[in-house]
Amino acid sequence: MKNFALGRYIPYNSFIHKLDPRVKILGIVLLMVCVFLNFTHPVVNDAGETVKATYWTMTAIMQGSVFVLSILLLWISHMSFRSVLASLRSLWFTLIFLLVIYILVPTQTVMQLGLAWRVEAWNWSVYWDSFADAGKIMLRLMNMLMLTMVLTGTTKPLDLTYALEWYMAPLKVLHFPAAEVAMTISIALRFIPTLLEDSMRIMKAQSSRGVDFAHGNILKRITGVTSLIIPLFVSSFLRSEELANAMECRGYDPRAKRTRYRLLKFGWRDIFGFIIPAALLGLYIWWSVDSSVFTQFVLSGVVLP
Amino acid sequence: MNPILSVSNLTFSYDGDSPALKGISFDVEEGSYVAIIGHNGSGKSTLAKLLLGLMNGFKGTIRVFGTELSRKTLYQIRSRVGIVFQNPDNQFVGSTVADDIAFGLENRKVPHDQMQGIIEKFADDAGMRAFLDHAPENLSGGQKQRVAIAGVLAMHPDIVILDEATAMLDPKGKREIRDLIAKMKQENPKLTILSITHDIEEAANSDKVVVLDSGNLILQGTPDEVFSHVDALNAARLGIPFVIALKHELASRGIEVPSSIKTLEQMEDYLCQ
Numbered sequence: 395m396k397n398f399a400l401g402r403y404i405p406y407n408s409f410i411h412k413l414d415p416r417v418k419i420l421g422i423v424l425l426m427v428c429v430f431l432n433f434t435h436p437v438v439n440d441a442g443e444t445v446k447a448t449y450w451t452m453t454a455i456m457q458g459s460v461f462v463l464s465i466l467l468l469w470i471s472h473m474s475f476r477s478v479l480a481s482l483r484s485l486w487f488t489l490i491f492l493l494v495i496y497i498l499v500p501t502q503t504v505m506q507l508g509l510a511w512r513v514e515a516w517n518w519s520v521y522w523d524s525f526a527d528a529g530k531i532m533l534r535l536m537n538m539l540m541l542t543m544v545l546t547g548t549t550k551p552l553d554l555t556y557a558l559e560w561y562m563a564p565l566k567v568l569h570f571p572a573a574e575v576a577m578t579i580s581i582a583l584r585f586i587p588t589l590l591e592d593s594m595r596i597m598k599a600q601s602s603r604g605v606d607f608a609h610g611n612i613l614k615r616i617t618g619v620t621s622l623i624i625p626l627f628v629s630s631f632l633r634s635e636e637l638a639n640a641m642e643c644r645g646y647d648p649r650a651k652r653t654r655y656r657l658l659k660f661g662w663r664d665i666f667g668f669i670i671p672a673a674l675l676g677l678y679i680w681w682s683v684d685s686s687v688f689t690q691f692v693l694s695g696v697v698l699p
Numbered sequence: 700m701n702p703i704l705s706v707s708n709l710t711f712s713y714d715g716d717s718p719a720l721k722g723i724s725f726d727v728e729e730g731s732y733v734a735i736i737g738h739n740g741s742g743k744s745t746l747a748k749l750l751l752g753l754m755n756g757f758k759g760t761i762r763v764f765g766t767e768l769s770r771k772t773l774y775q776i777r778s779r780v781g782i783v784f785q786n787p788d789n790q791f792v793g794s795t796v797a798d799d800i801a802f803g804l805e806n807r808k809v810p811h812d813q814m815q816g817i818i819e820k821f822a823d824d825a826g827m828r829a830f831l832d833h834a835p836e837n838l839s840g841g842q843k844q845r846v847a848i849a850g851v852l853a854m855h856p857d858i859v860i861l862d863e864a865t866a867m868l869d870p871k872g873k874r875e876i877r878d879l880i881a882k883m884k885q886e887n888p889k890l891t892i893l894s895i896t897h898d899i900e901e902a903a904n905s906d907k908v909v910v911l912d913s914g915n916l917i918l919q920g921t922p923d924e925v926f927s928h929v930d931a932l933n934a935a936r937l938g939i940p941f942v943i944a945l946k947h948e949l950a951s952r953g954i955e956v957p958s959s960i961k962t963l964e965q966m967e968d969y970l971c972q
Contacts, residue, residue, distance in 0.1 A: 426771065552794045584794045587836040633789050640790035643751050643782045645774070645806035653808045655801030657817075 403550050410471040410548045410667075413559035414660050417667040419556045422545045424671035428460055435685045439504045448505040450526055452688050456678065457533045463674075464540035471548045478543060482536060489532050496524040551583040556658055574648050581637070587629060598624045661685045701765070702726035703891050704750070704858060708759035711749055717868070719874070721914040722759070726856075727907070727921075730888055734902035737911035738936045743928055744785075747770045749783055749863040750893075763858070779849030783854045784861040787843035788835065796822060796838070796846050797831040803854045817853055824886075825849035825879060841872025852883060860896040874945045877901070903940035904961055910935060923958050942966050 405411075410418070433456055435449040468478060507522035539598050546554070557575035565573055597607065600621045609617045681688040704727040712718035727733050737743045748754050750761060752773045755764045759770040763776045766925045793799030794841050800818045808819065822828045825845040835843060851859055861880070866875040874878055884890060902908045908925040910918040912935035918925045925934060925942040926932065940949075942963055946956045 494922055550794070552798070579794065580794060584792070584835070584893065587834070588788050591836070633786075636784060636786060636789035637792070639748070639753050639785055640782075641802075642791055643777060643780075644792070644803040644854070645777060646792075646802070647774070647806065650806075651808065652805045653814075654811055655798060655814050657811060 396575070398614050401402045402547065404471075404473060404547045406548070408471045409663065410467065410544065412661075412663060413548075413667045414658055415549045415553040415656060416560050416663045417660070417664040418545055418549055419554070419557050419561070421542050421667050421671040424675045425460065425463070425541050426538060428671075428675050429457070429534050431678050431682045433685060433688075435689075436508060445503055447502060447506060448523075448526075448530075449685050449688075450506065451683070452685055453530055454694075455692065456539065456681070456688075457530065460537045461533060461540075464537055464544065467544045468540060468547075471544055471675065473543060473547050475655070478540065480587040481539060481543070485532065485535060485539075488535065489528065492528040492531050493525065494525045500524050501527060509612045519614050551657070552656070555583070560658065571648070573652070577648070585630075585633070588633070589626070592629050593622060593626050596622055596629075600625075609684060701729070702762075703728055703764060704728040704893070705762045706746075706750075707762075707787035707802060708760055709746075709757060709761065711745060711751065711754070712756040713745075719914050720757075723911070723916045725758075725909050725916065725919050726746055727891060727893060729857075729891055731906040732884065732892045732894065732904075733907045734838070734905035735893065735909045735911065736897060736899065736902050736937060738897065740913065741911040741935070742914045743911050744862055747860050747893075747895050750775060750860060751780060757918045762910065778854070779856055780858045780860065781854060782860040782862060783844065783851055783864040785866050787840045787847065787867065790847050791835045791843055794834060794835050795831065796827055796835075799835075800850045803850050807854060814884050821849040821853040824852070824883070826875075839872060840868045841875045844868065844876050846881070848876070848879060857889070858891045858893060861892065861896070863895055863897070864897070865896075873898075894919075897937075899940045903918065903943055910937065912936075922961070929943070 401452075413421075433449045433452040434446040436444045437447040439445050468475070489695050500521060500523060502521070502523045504523040505523045507526055510520045510525070512519045549557075555576045558579070559572050562570065562572035562575065574603070600618070601607065605621050606620045607615065607622070609615075620677070706726075707724045709720055710718055711720045711725040717960055723742075723746065735743050735746065745754075749757050750768075752768055755770075763779060766772050766776060768776055791799055792802045794872060797818050800821060801814055804814050804817060818826065818831070825848055827842065827845055827849060830838065830842065830846075838846070847864075848859075865876045868876065880892065880894075884892065894905065896902065903922050903926070905922060908918070908920065908922050909916060910925060911933065917931055917935060918928055922940070922943065925948070926939050929939060929947070932939060942961065946960075949956055956966070956969065959965055
């Protein structure tokens with residue numbers, strides 16, 4: 395559980411760490427949109443009609459650039475690549491799963507990359523496009539994970555909460571309790587290590603009473619987990635009651651206005667944190683709408699002079 | 700002197716029939732250190748919760764500075780009374796030491812630009828200045844309780860209730876908290892401390908002892924008075940502090956030890972004279 399890099403804050407003093415969390419959330423969301431853009435171009439299919447199909451070269455270059463950018467961001471924010479790789483390792487299963495799905499059910503209308511192999515007996519063909527499709531999804535997932543890691547690795551959970559509260563502020567008009575939601579999230583975050591410690595202790599206590607969490611058939615294991623969950627529930631309820639008392643005694647009134655110890659400040663850095671992702675997204679959207687521009691600029695201009 | 704806290708005829712029951720507190724009355728003078736002792740289930744923690752208005756439906760009156768505790772005066776009274784609970788984890792609200800001390804200040808609407816100074820001062824007093832950025836999971840139980848005390852003191856209460864604040868700590872943590880309380884008492888002699896405890900030795904050093912047994916207030920007075928009722932204390936399953944027990948033994952052999960002698964060290968010095 396310790397080497398789980400996704401979602402863990404790594405304290406450093408990098409450029410990205412110092413960005414305003416609100417800007418960081420916005421920037422990452424903008425980059426995520428880039429990740430999810432589709433790049434198509436008109437292709438003539440077997441029947442002689444012109445249809446839109448995935449523009450593989452463009453997809454590879456565009457998603458590849460986001461990949462390179464994500465690595466760059468991870469590097470700037472001092473994230474250890476080993477922990478990043480460890481988090482990505484579990485994606486192997488996803489890749490295999492995706493390959494199987496795409497090979498069995500190809501989604502492309504026009505196969506542009508040619509036949510990989512053919513099983514004459516079953517009248518069944520496998521195209522390279524299926525592999526490319528799986529690869530595209532994988533690249534997306536990886537980009538998404540790495541971008542999330544940049545966000546969570548460089549921002550304290552509490553700062554993220556404050557930023558979310560700031561974004562939820564307009565909802566206050568609709569009587570949405572943004573401050574209370576933020577307080578709830580921050581307390582939930584604060585108690586994760588405490589509850590983890592609790593569950594470890596209960597697990598040890600139950601193991602010493604003969605509960606086996608790791609072996610046996612599924613039914614036995616479920617019973618084992620029950621013996622962990624129920625005491626954990628009880629202890630969390632007791633904790634929450636005591637916490638509520640403590641908060642009340644210290645003058646917490648959810649409806650009252652409170653002042654702030656941590657304030658979010660928008661600095662000169664944040665202009666970059668916003669402009670760079672926004673410009674990139676603009677470019678991506680422009681090119682995804684009109685792929686001929688990409689062909690002209692990148693493929694003819696740079697790659698094929 | 701006017702009592703800062705006055706409880707009269709306080710009765711409370713959780714389920715309607717068997718009362719947890721039966722007609723308790725006592726006064727607390729400003730600036731005094733009062734120990735409320737009793738065995739498990741004697742109603743001491745119930746008393747603490749009632750004093751802060753955490754439970755409704757009690758009979759009798761609780762007055763703080765002459766103001767009667769009611770739904771209307773709840774926030775007014777809570778602003779003058781601070782409490783430190785037993786479990787260090789369950790009262791740590793902030794994600795770091797600084798945030799936790801700030802929590803009470805935020806509730807009090809202290810302006811942002813004053814907060815840092817107040818936080819640093821009280822963290823310093825509690826010896827936690829170097830830990831301001833630390834998360835609770837990286838602190839010991841004693842350190843967390845020190846943060847809790849700093850958080851309470853930062854709100855400038857007149858009364859601090861310690862609800863078995865040292866019960867879950869190791870001996871080192873207990874000593875740290877005891878030293879911190881002694882220090883804060885020294886800095887602010889007007890601070891009234893109400894310590895709910897089953898540490899008999901702590902009670903021996905207080906100004907006033909209140910003894911609870913299954914919801915009844917059985918004894919109250921100075922430690923010397925209270926601990927002279929050996930039989931009543933034994934019936935309440937409570938012991939007697941070593942120094943006082945020694946005084947009784949010596950008295951029964953014709954040696955009168957002056958009442959100014961309260962600690963083991965003083966006793967040692969007196970006997971070696």
